[in-house]
Amino acid sequence: MRQYFKNAVIAGTAAAVTLFSGVSAANDTIRVGMPEVMFLNLTQFVAQEKGFYENEGLTVDLQHIADSSIPVRAMIAGRLDIVQTGMPETLSAIDKGAELITIGGVHTGLHYSFFVNPDADIESIEDLQGKRLGISGPGTLPHVVMVAMMQAAGMTAEQIDDVTWVSLSGSSSRRNGIATGVIDATVAGFNPRAIADPNIDVKFDVPGTLPNYVMTPWDVRVSFLEENPDVVKRFIRAELLATRWVFENRDEALEVARNYFDYDDDELIAFYDFYKNGIWNPNGRVTPEQAQYMQELNLDGGMQDAVHPAERVLDTSILEEVLAEIGEYEH
Structure with a gap:
């Protein structure tokens, strides 16, 4: 040791x-x-x-x-x-x-919030199937966190594979991607200003979903x-x-x-x-x-x-x- x-x-x-x-x-x-x-x-x-x-x-x-x-x-x-x-x-x-x-x-x-585009029709984690999800890149924190949340919700490997991963480096870039409709959902750093943005919805409880993260x-x-x-x-x-x-x-x-x-x-x-x-x-x-x-x-x-x-x-x-x-x- x-x-x-x-x-x-x-x-x-x-x-x-x-x-x-x-x-x-x-x-x-x-x-x-x-x-x-x-x-x-x-x-x-x-x-x-x-x-x-x-x-x-x-x-x-x-x-x-x-x-x-x-x-x-x-x-x-x-x-x-x-x-x-x-x-x-x-x-x-x-x-x-x-x-x-x-x-x-x-x-x-886990200091992320879960941001979604209001027009993306996402009300549950399972609704992420088929959606465009923003990450910094394959294997980065946003990628791992979103996969972990989908697993915690009981989604199968096939359902998780049925998403489109879009690379946008940095929390601010991913939040902007939500507001502009480039992506449907992402996890990004907590931000009260983003929470107040009418072009962004906040869903789910990221820290509460993954307490051991x-x-x-x-x-x-x-x-x-x-x-x-x-x-x-x-x-x-x-x-x-x-x-x-x-x-x-x-x-x-x-x-x-x-x-x-x-x-x-x-x-x-x-x-x-x-x-x-x-x-x-x-x-x-x-x-x-x-x-x-x-x-x-x-x-x-x-x-x-x-x-x-x-x-x-x-x-x-x-x-x-x-x-x-x-x-x-x-x-």
């Missing part, structure tokens, strides 16, 4: 001070792949603006990429150190031999984890503390949000309430049961050839070290 941090030896008093104080002599830089800029990322914006990364001796380069299939490939190539863009893509890469692993995450909840956890290269366990630990601590701060300081967090999003106060509050209700994860855990569920979805969708043991795809040992130090968050 990959319990890298438990086996790491910190040599010297100075290194030990760095580990436990969260202060390093010179900032370490981490390149983090993220989805397109969305309210979900408020925790990262707070971590930057309120000094949570800096307090841990980190400089974090957040690279926003709309197509969720790209960051995993960039991480494999060494151009990113950590990605928070989609567990299905990471699991698929692991299945094909990539040395990657999930270590937890603060964005584990893990959306965008922290995924890393095994080599990066082995070589930089203290850096990863400080990154985890910064993100957990920033997320908890967001939970406890709504008004100040919304002030940070105003620097990134052109929404009115009511819309920002709607965003905040949505993400706080089960999407942001202040304890960062991903369970072996969730990893099993995600692999089974990939297997059913043809993205994996086999379901692997939990220790092959998940290692939360560093996360547990952090939680032992900062405590569990009750919410």
